[in-house]
Amino acid sequence: MKSAFAKRESRSGMIFTIPAALIMLGLVVYPMLYGFFISTQKSNLIDKWEFVGAKYYIQLLTDAEFFGTLKTTAIFAACVVIGNLFVGLLLAVLVNQKIPLMNIFKVILMLPWLFPEVVVALIWKWLFSPLFGMFNYVLFSLNLIEKEVDVLGQPGTAFVGVVFVCIWKGYPIVMLMMMAGMKNIPHERYEAAAIDGANKWQQFLNVTLPGLMPVLLVASILETAWWFKHFTIVWLMTGGGPAGATELISVDIYLQAFTNFNFGRAAAESVIILFLLMVVSFIYSRVLRDESQ
Amino acid sequence: MQLTRTRVGISRKAIAAGIATALLIGGIGSISAEAATKKPAAKVTKKPAAKPAAKPAGAKELNEFLTPTCPAKPTTLTIASAVILEKPGGLADQGNADNFMKACPNVKVVFIGIPSNNLPEKLTTMAIGGNLPDMYMHFTSFTGKALQMRIFEDLIPLLGQDYVDGFDPLFLGEAIQGGKLLWAPWVAIPMAVAYRKDLWEAAGIKTFPKTWDEFLDVAKKLTVDTDKDGKMDQYGWAMVGTPNGSGAGRFHSVVLNSGAYNLKEDTNGKFISGASLKGYETALQLYGDAIKAGVVPPGHTTTGYPEASAQLATGKAVMMVTGPHTMGIAVTQNPSLKGKLGGFPLPTANGTKPITTLGQHGYAVSRSSKNKEVAAAYIKFMLSTKQILVYNELEYRLPSRLKAQADPQVAGGMAAGFVGALKGNVWSDSTASFLGSVVKVDYDAYSEMFLGKKTAAELAKEADVKIKKLIADNA
Numbered sequence: 149m150k151s152a153f154a155k156r157e158s159r160s161g162m163i164f165t166i167p168a169a170l171i172m173l174g175l176v177v178y179p180m181l182y183g184f185f186i187s188t189q190k191s192n193l194i195d196k197w198e199f200v201g202a203k204y205y206i207q208l209l210t211d212a213e214f215f216g217t218l219k220t221t222a223i224f225a226a227c228v229v230i231g232n233l234f235v236g237l238l239l240a241v242l243v244n245q246k247i248p249l250m251n252i253f254k255v256i257l258m259l260p261w262l263f264p265e266v267v268v269a270l271i272w273k274w275l276f277s278p279l280f281g282m283f284n285y286v287l288f289s290l291n292l293i294e295k296e297v298d299v300l301g302q303p304g305t306a307f308v309g310v311v312f313v314c315i316w317k318g319y320p321i322v323m324l325m326m327m328a329g330m331k332n333i334p335h336e337r338y339e340a341a342a343i344d345g346a347n348k349w350q351q352f353l354n355v356t357l358p359g360l361m362p363v364l365l366v367a368s369i370l371e372t373a374w375w376f377k378h379f380t381i382v383w384l385m386t387g388g389g390p391a392g393a394t395e396l397i398s399v400d401i402y403l404q405a406f407t408n409f410n411f412g413r414a415a416a417e418s419v420i421i422l423f424l425l426m427v428v429s430f431i432y433s434r435v436l437r438d439e440s441q
Numbered sequence: 442m443q444l445t446r447t448r449v450g451i452s453r454k455a456i457a458a459g460i461a462t463a464l465l466i467g468g469i470g471s472i473s474a475e476a477a478t479k480k481p482a483a484k485v486t487k488k489p490a491a492k493p494a495a496k497p498a499g500a501k502e503l504n505e506f507l508t509p510t511c512p513a514k515p516t517t518l519t520i521a522s523a524v525i526l527e528k529p530g531g532l533a534d535q536g537n538a539d540n541f542m543k544a545c546p547n548v549k550v551v552f553i554g555i556p557s558n559n560l561p562e563k564l565t566t567m568a569i570g571g572n573l574p575d576m577y578m579h580f581t582s583f584t585g586k587a588l589q590m591r592i593f594e595d596l597i598p599l600l601g602q603d604y605v606d607g608f609d610p611l612f613l614g615e616a617i618q619g620g621k622l623l624w625a626p627w628v629a630i631p632m633a634v635a636y637r638k639d640l641w642e643a644a645g646i647k648t649f650p651k652t653w654d655e656f657l658d659v660a661k662k663l664t665v666d667t668d669k670d671g672k673m674d675q676y677g678w679a680m681v682g683t684p685n686g687s688g689a690g691r692f693h694s695v696v697l698n699s700g701a702y703n704l705k706e707d708t709n710g711k712f713i714s715g716a717s718l719k720g721y722e723t724a725l726q727l728y729g730d731a732i733k734a735g736v737v738p739p740g741h742t743t744t745g746y747p748e749a750s751a752q753l754a755t756g757k758a759v760m761m762v763t764g765p766h767t768m769g770i771a772v773t774q775n776p777s778l779k780g781k782l783g784g785f786p787l788p789t790a791n792g793t794k795p796i797t798t799l800g801q802h803g804y805a806v807s808r809s810s811k812n813k814e815v816a817a818a819y820i821k822f823m824l825s826t827k828q829i830l831v832y833n834e835l836e837y838r839l840p841s842r843l844k845a846q847a848d849p850q851v852a853g854g855m856a857a858g859f860v861g862a863l864k865g866n867v868w869s870d871s872t873a874s875f876l877g878s879v880v881k882v883d884y885d886a887y888s889e890m891f892l893g894k895k896t897a898a899e900l901a902k903e904a905d906v907k908i909k910k911l912i913a914d915n916a
Binding site for chain 1: 561565569585590591683738739874875877880881885892
C-alpha cells in the first residue's frame with residue numbers, strides 16, 4: 149500500500165506533466181490526426197467535406213506512378229544522406245586537427261548551412277545554366293567540352309545535380325554534429341590505442357567511429373527524415389523535371405494539394421510517408437544500437 | 442542535450458562574420474528570386490469567338506470614377522497582387538493605389554505581393570486559413586479553384602450592370618461564370634509571336650510565317666553566327682521550356698494552333714481530352730524539331746519566362762511565343778528597343794485562322810471582405826481610362842474597358858500585331874479545378890520530347906491517357 153506522501157507525489161507529478169502533455173497533444177498529435185482525417189475526405193478544406201474512407205489509400209497503393217515516385221525519393225534520400233555523412237565526417241576529422249587558422253576554415257565550411265535553401269537553389273541553378281553559368285564556362289575554358297552541358301536538362305545529370313547541391317547544403321550540420329561528438333570521446337582512449345601501437349587509421353576505426361555511433365544514429369535518423377521530405381531545392385532547381393526524373397514525394401504531395409486541388413490524396417500520401425519514416429527510424433535505431441553495443 | 446552544449450572550437454567573432462556574410466548574400470539572393478518571378482500559364486478552353494469591334498463606352502466614365510465615394514471612417518484595403526512585384530507593371534499597380542489614397546485620404550491601400558506563378562497556391566492557402574485580403578488578383582487559371590471554394594463576391598450587383606456593360610464582352614465571357622462576375626477584368630495579353638524588327642530586317646525576311654513549317658524555316662534563317670567565331674550567338678526562337686505554367690501555356694498555344702487542345706468541356710459539360718488529336722502530336726514534333734535544328738538557345742529546359750524575355754531583349758533570340766507584356770519587360774531591360782519590337786499572329790499547322798488566348802487578369806473581391814464598397818470604388822478608379830492606360834503604356838497589355846480600348850495608344854505601335862491576333866479565334870480556359878494537373882501533363886510531354894527518347898506520337902498517347910485518368914479521378 150502506497151503511503152500518503154507517495155500518493156501526493158504521484159499526483160503532483162501528473163499535474164506537472166499536464167501542461168507539457170497538452171502542448172504535445174495540440175502541436176503534435178492533433179495535426180497528425182487532422183491530417184489522417186483529411187486523408188479520408190474529399191474536401192476543399194473550407195465548406196465541402198465528403199467522407200470517402202480509404203479511397204485515396206487504395207488509389208495510391210495501386211498506382212505504379214506513386215511507387216515510382218517513392219523509389220526516386222528513396223534513392224535521392226539515400227544518396228544525400230550517405231553523401232552528407234561521408235562529407236560531414238571527413239571534414240569533421242580534417243578540421244579537428246590542430247592546424248593554424250582552422251577556425252577560418254570551420255566558418256567557411258559552415259557557410260552553406262547558413263544560406264536559405266531558396267538562395268542555394270537559385271545560385272546553383274544559375275551556376276549550372278548552359279548559357280550564363282560558371283560551370284559550363286569552366287568546362288569550356290579547360291577544353292573539356294565542345295558544346296554546352298545542360299546539367300538540369302537531362303534526367304541523369306539533373307538528378308546528380310540536385311543531389312550534389314543538397315549535399316553541399318546539408319553536410320555542415322552533420323560536420324557540426326560529428327565535431328561535437330568527437331569532443332565527447334575521452335582523450336585517454338586515443339592514448340591507450342597509441343600505447344597499443346594503433347596508427348591514425350586504426351584509431352579512427354576503433355576509437356573515433358565507435359565513439360561517434362550515438363551521434364551517427366541521431367544524424368542518420370534526422371537526415372533521412374529531413375531529405376526524404378525535402379522540397380525546396382529540388383522544386384526550385386528542376387520543378388521535379390526533366391520528365392519526372394527528380395519528382396520527389398514532397399513535390400507530388402504539393403502538386404496533388406495545390407495543383408490538382410486534391411487535398412485528400414495529398415494527405416493520404418503524407419500519412420503513408422509518416423509510417424514509412426517511422427519504420428526507417430525504428431530500423432536505424434535497432435541496427436545502430438546493436439552495433440554500438 | 443549533451444551534443445548542443447559541446448563547444449566545437451569556432452570563435453564567436455568568426456561565427457558572427459559567417460552569419461553576416463550569409464545574411465548579406467541571402468538578402469541579395471532573395472531580391473534575385475523576386476525579380477525572377479514569372480507569368481502564369483495561358484489559359485485553355487472552348488468557346489471560340491470573334492472579338493467584337495471596339496465601341497465607345499459612356500463618356501461620363503473618365504470623370505465619374507476618378508472622384509470616388511470615400512468611406513466616412515478610416516479604412517485599410519488589403520490587396521493580394523502579383524503585378525505589384527513586377528517591373529515595370531508594378532508601377533501601374535502602385536500608382537493606382539497612390540492616386541486612390543490621394544482621392545480618399547482616409548483609405549490606406551496595403552499590397553500583399555505574391556509572384557504570379559505562386560498566386561493560385563497562395564490564394565488557396567489564404568482561403569483555407571480564412572485570411573483572404575479584401576481583394577485578390579485573379580488569373581483565369583484560378584477560376585476552377587475559386588468556384589470550388591466559393592471565395593469571391595459577385596461583382597455585378599457591387600459594380601452595377603451599367604458599369605459591367607462597359608467591359609469588352611470577350612473578357613466577360615471568361616469572368617462571368619454561372620451568371621456571376623468573379624472578377625473585374627483589368628488587362629489581357631493575347632498570345633502571339635513577339636519578334637525583334639531590327640534583327641528580322643537584318644536577316645532580310647519580308648513576310649510573317651503562316652504555318653509552323655514556315656516558322657521553323659524563318660527560325661533557321663535567324664539562327665546565325667554573327668561574329669564568325671564558329672559559335673552561334675543569335676537564335677531564332679526564345680522557347681520557354683521550363684516545366685511550369687509559363688512553358689505549358691505557350692506550348693498549349695502551339696497545340697491549339699496545330700488543331701488540338703489539352704482539355705475542354707463538351708456540349709454536355711463533360712470534360713474531354715484533346716491530346717489524342719493529331720495536333721497535339723504535331724506540336725510536340727515541332728518542339729522536338731526546333732531543338733534538333735538548333736534554333737533554340739542552349740539551356741531550353743531551364744529557360745523560363747524571365748530568361749526567354751532576356752534573350753529577346755539582348756538579341757540572343759529573335760522570336761518568342763508570348764503576349765505583348767514581354768515587350769514592356771524587354772524595353773525596360775534594354776530601352777534602345779523602343780520601336781524595334783513587334784508581334785504577329787501565331788502560325789498554324791496548315792495556315793488556317795490562328796487561335797489566341799486572352800490571358801487576362803483582374804481583381805476579385807473576397808466574399809469575406811468587410812470593405813466591399815471601398816473595393817468596388819477602388820476597382821472603378823483603377824479601371825478608369827486614365828489609370829488603365831498607364832498600365833497599357835508600360836506593358837502594352839490590352840485594357841478590358843471598351844472606352845480605353847478605343848484610345849489610339851492601345852492598338853497602335855509595337856502592340857498592333859498582338860491586338861491583331863484577336864481578330865482570329867479566342868479560346869477561354871476550362872473551369873476544371875484540376876486544370877493545373879493537366880498543365881503538368883503538357884509540360885511533362887514536351888520535357889520528354891526534349892530528351893528524344895520517345896516519339897511525338899508515343900508522348901501524345903501517354904498524355905491522352907494521363908488526362909483521361911485525371912478526368913476519371915476527379916469526376
